[in-house]
Amino acid sequence: MTYEYQTEFTYVADTDPLTGAPVMTAIPQTVRAAKQGIPYNVLSNFGDLFKRENLREAWRLLRKNDPFDYQIQVADAILYSCLNGLGWYFVVQITRQAGKNEISAFLQHYLLLYGWYFGVPVSGVKFAPVYKPQIQASMDRLEGAPTLDSGGLAGSVITSGQAKVDGQPCKYSKSDGYKFHIGPPRDSNKWAFLSINPTANVASQTAYTLLEGDESQDIDADKWERDAQPMGSFNNATTVLWGVAWTKDSFIYRGELMAHDMEDRLEKELGYRPKLVFKIDAYAVIASGNTNYKKAFDNQVARLGMDHIAIQTQYLLKAVDAIGRFFSAEGVARMYSGGFEMQVEPVKGHKYIWACDVAGQEEETTDVEASVGIHKRDALTFIVGDLLRDGTVVPICLYQWVGKQHSKVRDMLPKIIRYWGAIGGVCDGTGIGEPLAYHLKELFDRNNDGLVEAYKFKAAGDESKSKLGYLAYDFNHNDLIKVPKAPEDPDQLELWKELRWQVEHLTREAKRQQTINFYVPANAEPRKPGHVPHDDLVMALFLLMRAARNIDPNTGKATAFDREKSGV
CATH class of the missing domain: 3.40.50 (Rossmann fold)
Incomplete structure (x- = not known):
């Protein structure tokens, strides 16, 4: 007697809710052969089931698939x-x-x-x-x-x-x-x-x-x-x-x-x-005749890129160094292509968003001014981004302060946000940044529509640092983050140079359960005499990508909020 079996799956691309890692879910399809199975009484001697040459038949009997x-x-x-x-x-x-x-x-x-x-x-x-x-x-x-x-x-x-x-x-x-x-x-x-x-x-x-x-x-x-x-x-x-x-x-x-x-x-x-x-x-699975898997894998590669850490490890089974550069040279070149220009004032008809990476304040009551990159501690960093209709975000204006009192920051940032007419943003809400983040959320997200997010790096789930890193990979591969060319304004130029240096020296650390961490190493080669390595500007850039993901560029409404209302 001949039995025809098949194994059919539908593959769905998804995202791990904790780490942000791209994953794929296989949904088995009920097929006639699986319902029928092989009746065990076709065996004249049940012990024959355990003969090596009958291994496939044993699988069909026990698993009800081929x-x-x-x-x-x-x-x-x-x-x-x-x-x-x-x-x-x-x-x-x-x-x-x-x-x-x-x-x-x-x-x-x-x-x-x-x-x-x-x-x-x-x-x-x-x-x-x-x-x-x-x-x-x-x-x-x-x-x-x-x-x-x-x-x-x-x-x-x-x-x-x-x-x-x-x-x-x-x-x-x-x-x-x-x-x-x-x-x-x-x-x-x-x-x-x-x-x-x-x-x-x-x-x-x-x-x-x-x-x-x-x-x-x-x-x-x-x-x-x-x-x-x-x-x-x-x-x-x-x-x-x-x-x-x-x-x-x-x-x-x-x-x-x-x-x-x-x-x-x-x-x-x-x-x-x-x-x-x-x-x-993945190629061996495709060669086995699983045509649906080929379609799913090709979609993953198109979405993430062949060099993505998940493609290399989870699908091509290539072990990577635990620590390496976050962005490849090709990835950095892609980010800085496009010919966009920095801005110091808003342009009518544009949609602006913002991101803020919060640093601590000095104990003294006076503001501490320091040259970009020379300060020993991280600075409070604020970036305004131009959100284009296709979802691309362009960081068009950079701000940074060292040691400024948070009481003054609470008054200053809302004025900057209103000046640009920004529709929403993300603020680092971890530790000392929490009061500032929720102050901005109270001012600019009165209806809790999701236009302003307090992002907590140390929290689990949707607010994990790993998830932010995977989001940055996706934005970079899909050309959704474009840094403008070097500006003429001297203050913006120095910040632009510092951002470029941080992007190029950003390090990725692969940790357990597909989580990733990222930082600029303290021993990175300095950009100039007296330079102290920081990652404050690149962290704000990653938060800007998060803000861009949260907001629909065409409607100006929060994407997560809209999905929730529509039941999707």
């Missing part, structure tokens, strides 16, 4: 080590939304069923940095749901209790909220799911067969070696690190080197080189 070839290749290699007690160390990197967790869930399901059917001890532990959503998602993927189109423990006729295998009931169960079993709950036939964030109190478990680390680019190496790896020691369990590339300091990069070392040792011992490192990038 695997891509790369999924079968990875599963086959890992199962070979597990079932033969070889204790191999695998690193599997798969581009985002290409079925990594589906392979993991199949392995768990297959091995639990194997242990139950043959009466041999089987157990595994899967770790992830965060319990929700990572561990919860892995448990949901293994369990599935009791519906026609769902695989997993609850969706497969074999393990959902709907049928008997060789006269014996085969039903899964769950214990303690994080362990799954086939047959009666016991330690010799279980799969446990645990968080491994650095502060987690890891429960003692035994990985008799397989030890897994999910999103292992974010796992703390010391925590893993101390608390997780020993769980696989008793029976020389196979280890698999799942994830994508990130930095060369990340755990998965170190694991890749360790897996290659094991390949070297095994080649000398066995006379052939087993494959322990799998890197399935």
Whole structure:
């Protein structure tokens, strides 16, 4: 009998709400073949299901979809080590939304069923940095749901209790909220799911067969070696690190080197080189026949650019240096192209927005004047931007004060905003900047329409520094930020030079869970004698991009507010 299967997904571009990192969500489509599945009774001998040549049929039975070839290749290699007690160390990197967790869930399901059917001890532990959503998602993927189109423990006729295998009931169960079993709950036939964030109190478990680390680019190496790896020691369990590339300091990069070392040792011992490192990038997924993935990947590249850190790491699986320049030379050149000019007064018919990066004030009551870039402390920086109809923002006038009292700033900034007739803006609302930010919001956003935002760098969620950095990447790649050419006005020229220097020396630091930080290093080469490195102007520039994103250039209304009213 011939069965035709297919795996269909719709891919949707999205943004991580915490970090601002671009992400892609795969939405599975219900297909007729997945509803039908393969009836388990087509097997004359149920034990045949576990023959290596029947691996694809086993997947179809347990997962109710058809695997891509790369999924079968990875599963086959890992199962070979597990079932033969070889204790191999695998690193599997798969581009985002290409079925990594589906392979993991199949392995768990297959091995639990194997242990139950043959009466041999089987157990595994899967770790992830965060319990929700990572561990919860892995448990949901293994369990599935009791519906026609769902695989997993609850969706497969074999393990959902709907049928008997060789006269014996085969039903899964769950214990303690994080362990799954086939047959009666016991330690010799279980799969446990645990968080491994650095502060987690890891429960003692035994990985008799397989030890897994999910999103292992974010796992703390010391925590893993101390608390997780020993769980696989008793029976020389196979280890698999799942994830994508990130930095060369990340755990998965170190694991890749360790897996290659094991390949070297095994080649000398066995006379052939087993494959322990799998890197399935976007192009490999596309080559497998997933045409929808090609469309989604091409859209991501068009939107973000091939050099974007997310494209390079999450989709092309290339590890990057933990610290590097924020903007490439090409990115800086793009930002400074366009031939726009600075302005010192408003032009009728233009829409202006503003951004303010807040610095502390001196203890003295007098204002402190200092040459641009010479002052030791960050300055209060204010930028006025011209918001064009296509959403492009042009910073056309720069202001900066060092040590000015905030009481005077509260009177001065509203006058500047009114002079330009600005329709909205963003003010740094972190720490000492909070009173000023909410003062401006009270004056210019009386109806709370979202035209003025108090931006808190240290807050989680929508107001994170990482999100601001990703927004700047998007604006730069899509030519939505254009700095004018050098102005003739001497005061503006000095500020323009300082902004250019800060843009060129801005450093990006890749941190865990796709977060990024950015700053101008204190040891950056000075721009002129006595120059002190700062990032105040570039921070205000990033806040200006945030203001441009918040406001519809055609209506002058807040975009987030409009979406909320329309229910989108």
